[in-house]
Amino acid sequence: MATVTLDRPGTSPAPALRQDPRRGRKLAARIALYVAMIIAAAAIMLPFFWMVTSSLKTNNQVFSVPIQWLPDPVVWRNYLDIWAKADMLTWVKNTLILSVSVTFLQVLTGSFAAYGFSKLRFPGRDVLFLTYVATIAVPWxxxxxxxxxxxxxxxxxxxxWSILALQTFSAFGVFLMKQYYESIPEELSEAARIDGLSEYSIWRKIVLPLSGPAVATLTLLTFVNTWNDYLGPLIYLRDRDIWTIQIGLKSFVSQYNAEYALIMTGSVISVLPIALIFMLGQRYFVQGIATAGLKG
Known part of the structure; x- marks a missing residue:
């Protein structure tokens, strides 16, 4: 015979399962990590924000005390005056020519050499590669x-042409591409050889298309380094009509050392292409760096 149990008045239902305290600690740690990352990001972006806002101020407002973070009034004319007072168009053109050319040549030569070091077998390959990569440690x-x-x-x-001759080859580019190539299965190259493809065709049709993140990473790093290079152009480029933007801005600062707002405007123009390229390619950049050390 079944027995029916009735709840007595005033009694509470069975208590709910207790929340895991470790879960609460993990959530608090994650929140603290996000807050710390936001603070760090804000600290990193603060100088860039001040530079951008200073480019829209008058000269007296740039270094005013206390700091005036927002321009009042906004002087948009600074971005017109900088082109009239400085030869910015020539400097940007020369820098863009060098950056694009050097980037293309380093990606081409670096990826092609990396294919030989990673996918081909020949006597002394490892010794030659280590010797070549060791040149990174030698200061220029x-x-x-x-x-x-x-x-x-x-x-x-x-x-x-002097800058192009100096920077056509990069040991770092070869190292980066070789590490990524080694994550590509060797079976793909072997199957292509069986089908009759040459080593050049294997590199161009199979290996290179699979190396998008590494190519994007090398492209970004090379473009940034070439765009920001100061010492090389300073030594080899003496005529004003072949100056890069870094040399031009240094000359502009020396000539107009009291035009603080225009100096900030020129700095924003020099940084803007790098910021845009990094924003567009940051996903591939992070992926390429994360997988460059993997081996298949």
Missing amino acids: QAYMIPQFIMLSKVGLSNTL
Whole structure:
């Protein structure tokens, strides 16, 4: 015979399961991490924000005390005056030519050399690769003078070709691409060889299309380094009509050292292309850096 149990008045239902305290601690730690990252990001972006707002101020407002974070009034004319007072168009054009050309050549030579080091077998391959990569540790200042003498003797000094000749090859680019190529299964190359493809065709049709993140990473790093390069153009580019934007801005600061707002305007113009390129390619950049050390 079944027994029916009735709840007595005043009694509460069975207590709910207790919340795991470890889950609460993990949530608090995650929130604290996000807050710390937001504070760090704000601290990093603060100088850039001040530079942008200063480019829209008058000269007296740039270094006013206390700091005037927002311009009042907004002086948009600074972005017109900078082109009239400085040869910005020529500087940007020269810098863009060098950055695009050097980036294309380094990606081309670096990816092609990396294919040989990662997918081909030949005597002394590893020794040659380690020797080539070891040149990264040699500072440019150690061989800067003999390099300048050599380029001067062949007539490349004081031309844009000198910068192209210096930066066509990059040991770092070869290293980065080789590490990524090793994550691509060797079976793909073997199958292509069986089908009759040459090594060049395998690199161009199979390996290179699969290396988008690494190519994007190398493109971004090379473009940024070439765009921001100051010492190389300072040594080799002496004529004003072949100056890059970094040399031009230094000359502008020396000539108009009291035009603080225009100096900030020129700085914003020099930084803007780099910021845009990084924003567009940051997903591939992070992916390329994260997978460059993986091996298949």
